[in-house]
Amino acid sequence: MEPDPPLTLAREATPHGEVVLRRRGAVLELVVDGAFAMDTVDTTTEVRLAEAALTRHQEPERVLVGGLGLGFTARAVLADPRVRRVDVVELAEPLVRWAREGLVPELAGLEGERCRLVADDVAHVLTGAGSPPGPWDVVLLDVDNGPGFLLHPGNAALYERSGLAALRRSLAPGGVGVVWSSHPAPDLLAGLRSVAAPGDEVEETALVVHREGRELTYSLSVLHRAPGTAG
Template sequence: MDEPPVTLARADTAHGEVALRRRGDVLELVVDGVFAMDTVDTSTEVVLATEALGRHPAPRRVLVGGLGLGFTTRAVLDDPRVAHVDVAELAGPLVAWARQGLAPELAGLEGPRCALHVADVAAVLAGRAGPPGPWDLVLLDVDNGPDFLVHAGNAALYRSPALATARAALAVGGLLVVWSSHRAPGLLAALRTVAEPGDVVDEVVLTVHREGRDLDYALYSFARAPLPGGG
């Protein structure tokens, strides 16, 4: 795509600038000068949702960390078993643009089954902000992964203390799934350190063909053990 982007909106936040750009038919999200995502291929955002939903028998309450361009949340809402989705997004302007319908890709998410919250997902998981848990599913897509951060402050989210907090925010039998733009053995190891008897930690590698290259993305999951007897 050689044509220059057209900026739809730009705003400064305490965590840096956030901008929405249109390049032809493609919508781009840029955060603090770092490319975050676009609509060239949204399959991994959708797979984050569908992989998690397919592994839970009753995902009634879901927390999505990171609004992005809305594709993960929309895929969650497509599942009729989901009663309510909370979306925690650090960038207030992005939430405002979604509510305004600034771009069709972001429009129409909020409603009876979905609430957008301007909040740090780490604070939400810890019970310091936003809606209260527990959740059946927690989906995290707030960075390009633990080694390619959009916000340097998010590094702690991928370490054992924060992952233990995320485990505590899961309902019994709940599932945490973290998206990464690369294989992240450190994250896999950190998940294993917080696992308790009966918990299951897993890595799924996704190969995506994009702009002439094969890229390996990854999903890291943590399933909290159900009650004995399946209750």
């Protein structure tokens, strides 16, 4: 028997491509510009992205999440009582609007006293050209699949030296920045090392996930800014 076709819940064109939310049985899927972006089959990597940074910081009071996705990274951050403010920056304005409208339970109820949703390009926010202003104790970037498999070619600069330097500058002293990638990314790791200052720490963590009979290796590239450093 053929599986039932997915049910489209919302669809809207944006300057950066079409954004679609759909259900496939109990699974919620996000499709961006015709390409599968993520679903709710396994959300462990979104949670581990948050945990990787939060466990490396003693007082992660202010956090920036680049990429709303289906909301699981933001919820993992909000679950930490030490976090007082979360800024979630999402390029696709319809996704922010659907979250505010409570279109699906997975996205509903995120925005509140501790969490603000912003429709903007996180690259602009990191450079100070967009709102909200930094610095942040923790910055989490999950805006694309990583430098080797981009959904939006315009995101390439975020993974290059200029974008990674902006990431470091957006961190408060002692801050932690983590970049998610759908694959091991040695060039990304090298880029972080090239913008690191003396005393900073840079490392990569592999995330092995078993999904629908396949073993996938994602990665988290981490820059821990040294305490007491300026500039």
